[in-house]
């Protein structure tokens with residue numbers, strides 16, 4: 001019944017590799033010890049340091065004698081000398097043999113080790129829960145350490161202390177992409193005096209003004225679309241003065257006008273102006289439910305597929321007969337509890353392992369919406385698949401497991417996918433989220449447990465940039481069918497009077513659709529038929545519209561095909577517009593010219609293709625700094641490419657967006673930076689100012705998301 005979306009890569013191959021990747025704050029402690037050991041072991045080696053240089057005992061980089069701090073990691077030379085002089089080790093001639101930082105870190109972690117375990121809530125009886133609480137404390141201590149360390153006249157390294165109430169990564173990176181509170185009027189004047197046809201100049205001025213200014217924590221200021229089709233008004237939400245928003249919208253739309261039209265190979269530019277045809281704009285009178293793309297995300301085993309299967313069954317999308325079959329088969333394999341999940345986990349491997357591996361797409365109707373359900377895998381090995389599916393989301397359901405220890409494991413900063421999924425979803429621009437606190441049956445429908453989950457996760461979601469008013473909390477049990485489509489029984493109803501899940505879905509707002517721009521449909525999946533010249537592509541239209549008989553350009557192969565037919569929820573339809581998730585059956589095209597990760601476009605307005613990008617990134621909680629030469633994995637819509645950081649252009653102040661350091665050697669956790677990356681292969685991409693969906697990236701390394709970013713410039717392919 002559900003349509004499985006394959007990312008195209010068998011991540012299973014890497015399964016065992018990732019198993020070893022245990023990233024813990026405890027590791028940091030060991031890491032520091034290791035570093036100290038190494039420092040001692042390398043004492044002899046330090047004798048060969050060239051004269052006129054001093055070696056940093058933290059990162060072992062040989063700095064010029066004139067440097068008062070390490071150029072790589074920023075450790076203060078004097079501070080280290082002072083500490084090492086009071087300690088056992090000696091320091092002379094500017095060569096530190098013991099790391100002051102390590103001493104500080106050691107004492108910091110030592111104090112943690114002897115600390116009595118904290119019990120913040122009654123339910124945290126389990127050891128792992130205490131450990132997770134400890135991790136938070138370590139994290140806080142470490143931040144204090146960083147603050148103390150960096151406050152010692154330590155200018156060049158800007159380690160922004162992590163704040164739980166800080167704006168979302170998306171906001172942080174996008175705020176600076178739009179004009180500022182202070183300068184926006186001026187910028188608008190400057191922009192409006194521009195020659196509209198000179199695209200590069202516009203963009204340079206726009207980005208220049210964005211980089212050098214202070215802005216509010218807007219959830220990426222709305223992009224005004226040509227032709228008067230508007231995005232939702234964020235002005236009041238963000239506390240931005242209306243005139244500022246207008247100026248932002250105009251400044252962004254000035255550059256957004258420039259998208260393409262017959263076709264300069266390198267820049268993708270032309271002077272054709274796009275005008276949508278009448279059929280492309282939906283008729284208000286049209287009696288059709290709007291499509292809502294709803295991603296189901298959350299930590300592994302939180303019950304996403306069971307919840308999805310239950311919903312589909314309750315809403316009549318899975319017949320009784322089918323359900324009996326799943327039940328019987330699941331029981332036969334000794335996995336009776338997975339019967340509902342099996343409605344979505346269709347492959348033999350998924351069923352055997354009891355985990356979702358690829359995104360399952362299913363459909364149901366609520367009162368208000370035709371919902372496209374995207375059931376994501378929760379296991380960390382399949383985060384790339386989750387990214388591919390969830391980039392299509394208009395809103396999300398974050399499922400957390402209420403049972404003891406499981407919620408805490410999901411929220412673990414190192415191994416928990418609750419955090420990573422929430423951050424990723426927010427970075428895709430999703431700002432409405434329903435948190436289903438599932439498996440309430442396991443905790444006997446305890447209000448206390450629910451409130452604890454709400455309080456802890458709520459704090460984290462706020463730090464990701466979700467507004468309290470955009471987060472709905474639904475306690476539920478998928479297994480016992482409580483609070484999914486109807487009022488729950490007394491066990492929940494005695495203390496919970498909020499909406500059930502289905503009502504919560506209906507209370508979501510549909511994001512504004514962009515019908516006024518040329519077609520862009522990133523290809524999520526392809527189905528190749530054996531018969532001649534027929535290929536089907538699946539995906540969500542980001543902008544524009546298509547209908548049967550339309551010609552489309554397939555990028556990056558630059559081949560033109562004709563739309564033979566369209567399907568929505570396996571039903572033939574004639575037209576699909578922005579926001580619709582459809583299967584497009586193409587004819588007149590060779591199979592090998594269509595690839596997942598490609599994009600269907602209007603023939604006169606091709607998407608840009610490049611392997612060389614300038615990105616504005618927000619680095620997450622990483623252990624190993626990002627350096628020039630770092631190898632990462634770049635994810636953009638449904639495409640994935642190996643990326644090399646070729647240049648670190650600048651570090652940015654996370655609050656103001658101002659450049660705090662040019663050409664730094666490395667980027668540390670929580671820092672904002674502008675980098676240039678070169679990809680192994682080219683991807684279809686747009687600058688964020690022109691297309692939010694095609695201008696957002698996430699960067700991953702060793703199975704973890706290490707940074708979120710926006711494309712600020714598309715450069716000449718290398």
Ligand code: GTP
Pocket residue numbers: 298299300301302303304305306307337338341354355356357376377378379438439440441442476477478479480
């Ligand atoms: P992944 O897709 O692999 O991340 O897992 P998932 O989040 O889809 O979890 P899934 O639906 O496969 O369920 C995992 C286990 O949790 C199964 O054994 C389910 O029976 C069980 N489960 C799901 N929901 C509930 C619930 O409400 N109560 C109880 N007690 N168990 C549940």
Ligand code: MG
Pocket residue numbers: 304305306341345355356375376377378
């Ligand atoms: Mg699942």
